[in-house]
Amino acid sequence: MRKKVISMLLTAAMTCTMFAGCGSETGGESVKDTSKTAEAESNTSEQDDGQAQTITPKEGGKSGTLNLWAFTDEVPGMVQKYIEAHPDFPYQVSSTIIATTDGAYQPALDAALKAGGKDSPDIYCAESAFVLKYTKGDMEQYAIPYEDLGIDVDKETKDADIAQYTIDIGTNSDGKLDALGYQATGGAFIYRRSIAKDVFGTDDPEEISQIIGGGSGNFDKFWEAAEKLAAKGDAIVSGDGDIWHAVENSSEEGWLTSDGKLQIDPKREAFLDISKNLTDKGWSNVTQDWQDAWFADMKGTGPKPVFGFFGPAWLINYTIAKNCGGEKTGEGTYGDWAVCDSPVGFFWGGTWILANKEMDEEKKAAVRDIIDWITLQTDEDSLQYKWANGTLNGEGGTKDAVASGTVMSKSDGSMDFLGGQNMFDYFVPANQYANGKNLTQYDESINQIWRDQVRAYASGQKSREDAIRDFKQTVSDNLGIEAAD
Template identity: 25%
Template sequence: MKKSKWFSMMLALVMVLTIAAGCGNNSGSNTGNEPSPAGNDPAQTDTPAGEPKALEGKLVVWTFFDQVKEMGLKFEEKNPGVEVEVNIFPGDQYQTKLLSAMQSGDNVPDVFDLERGYIGKFIDANFIADLSAMGIEDLLKDYIPYVRELGRAADGTIRAVSDHSSPGAFWYLRENAKKYLGTDDPEKIGEMVNSWDKIIELGKKVNADSGGKVFLMQNAGDLFDIGAYNTEPWVKEGKLNIDPKWKTYYETQQQIRANNVDAKLGFMSAGWGNALNDGTAILSAMPAWATFMIDNKDDKAVGKFGMAKSPEGFYTGGTYRGIYEKSPNKELAYEFIKYIASPEWQEYNLGKTGNMPGSGKVYQDNMDTFKVNLLGDQNPMKVYYELVNAMPGIAPDKYGEEVLSKWRKVAGQGITNNTSYDDVVADFKKEVKNAFPDIQVD
């Protein structure tokens, strides 16, 4: 009986040890028959249960934008097992080089940048990976609508993502605004210029009061930027489509020019920068990223500027990132795209560069606290957030930006020569027909 009892106890012990060994950590030098150094608690292992495996590998990123280097460094910092090689090419060569590489399949990057001006030429190509199929839609639910939709292809899938929104508003020198507008308060000025009719009447007064030396706006051409993304697409079902709003914009531009409301200075020209800094144009329609045009040597411009809402929201530029469909590193590349779409990166970028985010959540989380030293105590994100959320989300196409450039050219000449709207439209249609024979022009 004693022997039988002893045998039963030993058998039970062996079974317990066998079960325990099967539940242990078999990684590293452990064979499964030895107890794990970390015991049976998965939270003590290198890759805790439920957490993603540490990222490893190398990504090659092509861009025309030097800040992507810092983006790569921050991604490496977060993922020590990853190397990000960023290749920067001159902007005037980049588009051609990228298209050539994609078509040949030789020396192709894993991730590549696309600028707003030509994203429509690439977005439907079969060499751009479908990010929707990889799960990106959920990450973009709180995105500013137009930022999200600018990365959407004709088939309804997201193919590229931006980390910023590039919104614009009216910037002004506070001292100058007080002198000619009677106030430097952003909300009051926003109310004074919340319609184009108000802007024209106010512009007349400013020019008259200054003896013709000061203008309310930089350029009537600002309406090209404001109207560009608040109107219907230029091409619908293969046909040229001229949104009726363009007639209103054009006639407004004519009134601005005829009444000396604008200083006739082209965006980013030397004269434009001078007028921004010396106040000879009170309001400058300026994107958030263009503050480098303000002369802030020795902090002399700190607190000197204000920012007011324009009658409609607008944005200028934008950089999007996509993944090469045949990249052997698609999963890692997608993690990089997820990172730039995350509040983590966009909040860092906001603090470092002042670039307005693509994420609505980052706007909401920072609009009461974020400051730009040029604007003093003003909260610029409140102004931008209201403007960007009112703008329509429209997917790009291969014609949009080039057709818009034809309109800028013809309508711009029309404003200078005081040409009728109907004559401008007739000339515009000729330009489009010659440049794009595949577009049906009535």
């Protein structure tokens, strides 16, 4: 009896903690970090009695459902805006979002494409780290070329002035265009103005570019700057992950040789030493990207103040700004940032949009409208224009560099977050560095394995030789790819 009473009490106590939270809910105050897209999304999902997230056009939606697969809520958010602007859109859109972390997205997408049927994806997104698998790799046969959707590819890509690497990556092995992105993801160096002033006596992007060797093609000056920063107790980057993206996309060769064997480009191998140096010489806070500590450095609350991050425009708005600990100048590190040239050119990330070859004939026109709007149109109602100027979700939204040069040339990238700097001044030229030639379809998996081994070496847990050996072994075990030598 007593036992029962006490267990009831425990139950009650645990339930109470839940409802205590409910009761003291403070009216309209919403959580700070909620991004705009997330808010927009939750609005629509409610009418749908809890099924997968479906966007229903106000007047249309009678013809059936389009299935959209993505790894963030970004593209579903865009499609939602498109449908809001086109209430007579004939289809409902059901979005499936699976994060790419730990590689969960690809297996699920692969299985869904293979399974076919009415639930198979009609439109699907792929990230730069694995888009090649879907445009010219193992899953190529599922993608429909844009021209088969009825898009005049040559004319429209020219009119929109789409960056060449975006097209290269999206072209299949027959030379037809299967996929395009909407972002331009050429990278720059994003640094803290206050630290720049303190250590180098200036926060001017041109001068800081000079100091870190912006555009020089090597890291020599960058390490000199690192030492100066270290002397003042600052770290130049947060972790080795920040440098990795610069190393990865600036190397001459990708992970695979032409006959499909594993190779390690000298620049990528040198990343082992870079990472070790960062750790041993205290040039970083030894964080891992996308982990809590990395975000803490954006806010400036890590063990050492961190000078900067390597990244494209999206990193500023979607990651640094969200984690800077403030929403206007003076709060957290908001407004304390600036953009300058990266020592070596690179690009990082980007989302490509593909459509399923197996889709019903009648869906094609609707799919084309969405894809064309996202990737190729350039007028003021187009996605890219709104994306670049941060007006997709109303005025004052986040700005981003986009794939269309035409759009970029008529957009304004100045932001309070960067102390008023127009970030497009640096990101537009950064895109010309970017090239899509050293990508392979296994990049996501191989990068993850490589970075794990580099981390083990840098932290002193294994020797350089062991790390390389284990890397080759793991790639062979997980992917069946043998080393070239």
